[in-house]
Amino acid sequence: MTSSLTKNRIESIDLLKGLVMVIMALDHVRDYTHAPSFLYNPTDPAHTSWPIFFTRWITDFCAPTFSFLAGLSAFLVSKRKTTGELSAFLFKRGLWLIFIELTVVNFAWFFDVHFRTPGLITIWSLGASMIVLSALVHLPIKAILVFSSLLIFGHNLLDNVHFRGSITWAALHDGGEFPFDNNYYHFEIWYPIVPWIAVMALGYCFGPLYDKTYDGAKRRKTINIAGASAIALFIILSAINKYGDKFGWKYYPTTSQTLMSVFNPLKYPPSLLYLLMTMGPALIFLANAENLKGKVVDFFSTFGKVPFFYYIIHIYVVHAIAMLLAQLTGFGWRSMIIFGGWVGDMPALKGYGFRLWVVYAIWIFVIALLYPVCKKFADYKLNYKEKWWLSYL
Secondary structure, three states, X not given: OHHHHHHHHHHHHHHHHHHHHHHHHHHHHHHHHEHHHHOOOOOOOOOOOHHHHHHHHHHHHHHHHHHHHHHHHXXXXXXXXXXXXXXXXXXXXXXXXXXXXHHHHHHHHHOOOOOOOOEEOHHHHHHHHHHHHHHHOOOOHHHHHHHHHHHHHHHHHHOOOOOOOOHHHHHHHHOEEEEEOOOOEEEEEOOOHHHHHHHHHHHHHOHHHXXXXXXHHHHHHHHHHHHHHHHHHHHHHHHHOOOOOOOOOOOOOOHHHHHHHHOOOOOOOOOHHHHHHHHXXXXXXXXOOOOOOOHHHHHHXXXXXXXXXXXXXXXXXXXXXXXXXXXXXXXXXXXXOOOOOOHHHOHHHOOOOEOHHHHHHHHHHHHHHHHHHHHHHHHHHHHOOOXXXXXXX
């Protein structure tokens, strides 16, 4: 019984990881192939529709959930290592992720051999968070919980604090774009580390709930309460509309548009409302996923077992498909060599793209294509656990 519960407990983490990774690919396919992506923001209530809004909104759950689960996984690793060993591992893996972000991942996004748009995006935030966590693990869990809670709930107090032209402050909280060398290069910070470092640290604090000796029913109850509380606080703060998001929601001509505005809190950098909106449902899913079984669960869990490997190759596949489609539709494959901004900002791509149903078809094709590759690599990792370098993939 204990062995079965332990197995289900860990598989629920892989399931949620895999689910958000698969959903994440939908957003990236949309970025590179959906016609309206090159015309307007998909979450702009003044222009979007509910199908387009939902396609973007559902992917908001990915970054917070994965960052949280990365912290939770770090605690599980700690059961096999001393504190010093864990700290060293997190520090080295954090540096590795930042290096991969600025090289392998940046090239995947832009296909620009000149690297004219270096950027700090998702993988950088995970790497930086691991480096911070490598120091935090030397503290008691309660101290880490206080740190993460203060940062998550209080970081919006810094919304009006700005240091013009400061890359350091942009990397910490504001984000931003920094052109240099006569605008030839554009250094972009999409994911400032605050509050992402706190999200990963919070995940680490949930780790003790997944100890083998911890009562499963009590664990589920605790996580359900945490998730429900996050949703309730999102509703309360949204109703007040005074704190928790830099801009807050706005009234629009229709109730439908106003509702979109409510469910569109700031992501760059992530506001408190954004984190509450996404982490609440994610925690509830995690709490109740331990007894889920079957082929569908196994399918999504496969991606959750090799998330970093999947993340890298899926960007290359999506971008390569977009390059092929641009060539076939008369825009030319060179139009998909991106620099000076995000793919949707490129003037040469105005008018390119497809309807939403095509986006979903391409997404399904990408997932089907990558599943056997990820399955094979997941099996390889399982059979060769002694290979140290696999822990960095």
